[in-house]
Amino acid sequence: MQTLTLEQLRATATAGGVSSVTLKAEGGGFFVSIHTRAGADAILTKARSCEPRQFARPDKAMAMLREMGIEVGQFDVSHWNPEAKAMTSGNEGRARAMRETHAAARHTKWLVGEVQAAIDDPRPSIAHDDVMAEMEAELVALEAATSKRPAKAKRA
Structure with a gap:
């Protein structure tokens, strides 16, 4: 044929x-x-x-x-x-692409909501350098606290 x-x-x-x-x-x-x-x-x-x-x-x-x-x-x-109805590579690929597109759209919607909520937040803004300095101080304090702790005994 x-x-x-x-x-x-x-x-x-x-x-x-x-x-x-x-x-x-x-x-x-x-x-x-x-x-x-x-x-x-x-x-x-x-x-x-x-x-x-x-x-x-x-x-x-x-x-x-x-x-x-x-x-x-x-x-x-x-x-x-x-x-x-068999799943062919064509419709299987389209289905996967649609699932990925919908997941990306959900993520974008969530991210837009988070950004808008941050913009609408009435609390005063904190400068980036101030936040970084505060985080550095917390990390130093955490590191100091964990280094003073006695090490755990290893299991036999």
């Missing part, structure tokens, strides 16, 4: 070379099978590989076909199993 990319299918359809199209279900996905006027059968593939182009929803495949001027076709849902 031959393969056609989206651009090749578009060119074939524009030239009148498509005899029929069947939207075939396999598992949880839908694939486009093309029969050309030359008598060859082909499957719609991804642009950068020979892997069949899979549609999660049949309406997306039909919209794509209609955009190309292919308005009549057939269905084969004999092997359709809506429960078998």
Whole structure:
């Protein structure tokens, strides 16, 4: 069976070379099978590989076909199993990207709230040098306190 990319299918359809199209279900996905006027059968593939182009929803495949001027076709849902929607690298990657985007948005929202709360704080501001000097004094005091403590005995 031959393969056609989206651009090749578009060119074939524009030239009148498509005899029929069947939207075939396999598992949880839908694939486009093309029969050309030359008598060859082909499957719609991804642009950068020979892997069949899979549609999660049949309406997306039909919209794509209609955009190309292919308005009549057939269905084969004999092997359709809506429960078998497989996680492909494409939708798995999109899901991960969306989770990361939402996490970043939550963090940004939290950070904006913290900064605004600091700006709105009615207490007087403290100069950076004063804060650093105070922290240095606390660290020196803590270090002195821990060095005066007797060392713990090691366990045998």
